[in-house]
Amino acid sequence: MDVRNDMDLKQRLAEETLKIDRIMRDDLAAITDTLDPQLAEILEYGLFAGGKRVRPLLTILAARMCGNEDNGVYNLAIAFEYLHGATLFHDDVIDRADTRRGRPSVQKQFGAVAAILAGDFLHAHSMALVGEFAGVDGLSLFSQVTRSMVDGEFLQLRNASNFNQSEEDYFLAISGKTALLIGAACELGALFARAQPGQQSALKTYGISLGYAFQIIDDLLDYQGDAQLTGKGLGNDLCEGKMTLPLITTMQRADAADKQWLVKTLENQLQRQQKLSQVTSMIEKYDGFGAARNKASDIINKALDALSRLKQQSNQQSFEILHGLAHYVLNRSN
Amino acid sequence: MDVRNDMDLKQRLAEETLKIDRIMRDDLAAITDTLDPQLAEILEYGLFAGGKRVRPLLTILAARMCGNEDNGVYNLAIAFEYLHGATLFHDDVIDRADTRRGRPSVQKQFGAVAAILAGDFLHAHSMALVGEFAGVDGLSLFSQVTRSMVDGEFLQLRNASNFNQSEEDYFLAISGKTALLIGAACELGALFARAQPGQQSALKTYGISLGYAFQIIDDLLDYQGDAQLTGKGLGNDLCEGKMTLPLITTMQRADAADKQWLVKTLENQLQRQQKLSQVTSMIEKYDGFGAARNKASDIINKALDALSRLKQQSNQQSFEILHGLAHYVLNRSN
Numbered sequence: 001m002d003v004r005n006d007m008d009l010k011q012r013l014a015e016e017t018l019k020i021d022r023i024m025r026d027d028l029a030a031i032t033d034t035l036d037p038q039l040a041e042i043l044e045y046g047l048f049a050g051g052k053r054v055r056p057l058l059t060i061l062a063a064r065m066c067g068n069e070d071n072g073v074y075n076l077a078i079a080f081e082y083l084h085g086a087t088l089f090h091d092d093v094i095d096r097a098d099t100r101r102g103r104p105s106v107q108k109q110f111g112a113v114a115a116i117l118a119g120d121f122l123h124a125h126s127m128a129l130v131g132e133f134a135g136v137d138g139l140s141l142f143s144q145v146t147r148s149m150v151d152g153e154f155l156q157l158r159n160a161s162n163f164n165q166s167e168e169d170y171f172l173a174i175s176g177k178t179a180l181l182i183g184a185a186c187e188l189g190a191l192f193a194r195a196q197p198g199q200q201s202a203l204k205t206y207g208i209s210l211g212y213a214f215q216i217i218d219d220l221l222d223y224q225g226d227a228q229l230t231g232k233g234l235g236n237d238l239c240e241g242k243m244t245l246p247l248i249t250t251m252q253r254a255d256a257a258d259k260q261w262l263v264k265t266l267e268n269q270l271q272r273q274q275k276l277s278q279v280t281s282m283i284e285k286y287d288g289f290g291a292a293r294n295k296a297s298d299i300i301n302k303a304l305d306a307l308s309r310l311k312q313q314s315n316q317q318s319f320e321i322l323h324g325l326a327h328y329v330l331n332r333s334n
Numbered sequence: 335m336d337v338r339n340d341m342d343l344k345q346r347l348a349e350e351t352l353k354i355d356r357i358m359r360d361d362l363a364a365i366t367d368t369l370d371p372q373l374a375e376i377l378e379y380g381l382f383a384g385g386k387r388v389r390p391l392l393t394i395l396a397a398r399m400c401g402n403e404d405n406g407v408y409n410l411a412i413a414f415e416y417l418h419g420a421t422l423f424h425d426d427v428i429d430r431a432d433t434r435r436g437r438p439s440v441q442k443q444f445g446a447v448a449a450i451l452a453g454d455f456l457h458a459h460s461m462a463l464v465g466e467f468a469g470v471d472g473l474s475l476f477s478q479v480t481r482s483m484v485d486g487e488f489l490q491l492r493n494a495s496n497f498n499q500s501e502e503d504y505f506l507a508i509s510g511k512t513a514l515l516i517g518a519a520c521e522l523g524a525l526f527a528r529a530q531p532g533q534q535s536a537l538k539t540y541g542i543s544l545g546y547a548f549q550i551i552d553d554l555l556d557y558q559g560d561a562q563l564t565g566k567g568l569g570n571d572l573c574e575g576k577m578t579l580p581l582i583t584t585m586q587r588a589d590a591a592d593k594q595w596l597v598k599t600l601e602n603q604l605q606r607q608q609k610l611s612q613v614t615s616m617i618e619k620y621d622g623f624g625a626a627r628n629k630a631s632d633i634i635n636k637a638l639d640a641l642s643r644l645k646q647q648s649n650q651q652s653f654e655i656l657h658g659l660a661h662y663v664l665n666r667s668n
Binding site for chain 2: 031034035036038039090093094112113114116117118119120121123124125127128131132135136139140143144146147149150151153154155157158
């Protein structure tokens with residue numbers, strides 16, 4: 001992708017983000033005039049903190065890829081941003097996270113009670129939107145994804161102190177947490193567009209693959225990112241004892257002595273906090289980062305394969321954005 | 335209602351409760367075999383602790399009142415029990431309640447994180463059921479009710495230390511918290527039955543009125559109940575500084591000196607805990623309990639009025655149960 005195209009992509013993304021924000025504001029205005037003022041304030045605070053709106057964008061582009069130009073898709077698309085918001089509100093209560101996107105999280109700013117309730121509100125509202133704009137089939141899919149997200153969280157809780165997790169466990173957890181939702185964002189765009197089954201399934205594959213790769217890279221950036229760019233400190237996952245792909249690969253590849261050292265380090269919370277650079281070196285020794293990046297790259301190729309099956313003269317512009325997004329997910333530094 | 339009828343009512347209710355439980359178990363079995371074992375355990379623990387299944391029962395009876403005998407209504411009806419469960423899981427996190435129905439609450443037994451997640455799961459699943467069995471119109475109504483519940487909670491939070499609440503504030507809060515949901519349980523039964531608009535609206539009125547009266551009596555029992563029968567201690571609302579109808583009426587009727595004493599007592603948490611019997615005497619002095627009971631009785635008459643408009647030869651049995659339920663709500667002691 002040359003520089004001019006990259007500028008086009010950024011321009012188009014910025015325009016879409018603004019439009020998504022506007023549709024969200026209109027939609028919330030229609031319901032919040034009858035709402036408790038604090039709830040309205042939380043929604044404003046929690047939903048407009050500079051999110052990238054990737055999920056709704058995918059729904060819109062998926063519909064466009066299938067030849068649908070109806071603007072009603074925006075009202076379906078924002079359901080994914082609301083569900084994402086509901087998840088973040090609840091996640092921050094669950095993780096007792098005080099910061100989100102560089103400022104106090106909803107639970108820090110308004111309290112855990114308000115965060116739970118506002119999440120429930122968004123959850124209900126997002127499902128009503130999906131029912132209205134994607135019918136019962138869309139709702140069934142959306143609800144299935146929400147249930148998988150919860151199920152993924154339970155799996156993660158259960159695996160919390162299991163330092164011998166397999167790659168399969170990891171992919172199962174991130175499928176519930178990230179990939180299925182992103183797959184559903186694409187699939188519902190296709191459903192909205194009344195696409196052919198083959199188109200719907202290709203968009204689902206694209207979305208799920210994008211989601212997997214996104215999470216793998218996210219987990220890589222937790223070790224290798226530039227804190228200035230990501231806005232997060234490094235080593236959070238290690239500190240929490242969370243097993244991500246680089247570490248899982250390293251545990252599998254390490255010789256007996258190194259593995260013993262790793263397990264001992266992981267089992268001790270204080271050690272985990274202090275030994276980030278040693279653990280990072282150990283992962284480098286066994287090329288755990290390279291393996292994870294290769295895996296993400298393979299998965300992105302799968303996404304691009306699926307996408308290329310949908311390419312037509314008439315959807316060139318949407319194709320290029322989705323193509324660009326796949327590359328961005330792999331190469332992003334924040 | 336004579337004794338024979340009362341026995342019939344109890345018998346029929348017991349049968350319906352068993353059937354509702356069975357449908358819930360079948361429904362959960364169909365989804366829980368793919369679930370994380372802890373989530374499945376929480377659902378079993380939290381949903382089968384001896385609830386009365388009033389909400390699903392209302393949906394079923396409402397459909398029957400409109401001449402519908404389709405057993406699919408059970409699958410719609412259990413959505414209300416799931417939503418109710420989701421609400422209780424989250425409420426117990428919010429109130430930090432350790433006990434529910436005489437044993438550890440879900441959040442006490444499994445932790446707040448698990449309670450939030452399991453509530454989210456049930457919430458998503460309940461909405462999918464409503465979409466499947468009552469279509470998009472049903473879902474829109476169901477979602478509206480959920481949003482009102484959250485909104486009612488925010489109103490209650492905001493009114494928490496407002497000892498000069500009006501009757502209107504009280505009814506607004508309990509409409510969100512209880513009445514609209516019970517109204518929706520009835521209305522969705524009518525919707526499922528493809529009832530006439532007049533029938534649907536009469537069942538909604540019946541349900542909302544039943545819900546209001548239920549909550550008023552619940553609040554009365556918090557002062558006047560027999561702890562042995564209710565399974566709860568007395569004076570919880572007073573202790574939390576929660577203004578319910580008897581106290582609101584008393585504040586309105588009290589002379590200057592009594593009102594001053596009441597406000598002083600309410601403003602001090604320790605006083606609230608210690609002065610239950612004096613506050614109870616004060617409410618009795620101004621007939622606050624009598625006023626609340628009269629209000630509940632007026633509302634139940636409204637419910638019975640609406641119900642009588644639906645009475646036909648063919649729905650005699652369902653009519654009698656709904657009639658009996660209205661009387662039970664008013665006269666119950668637990």
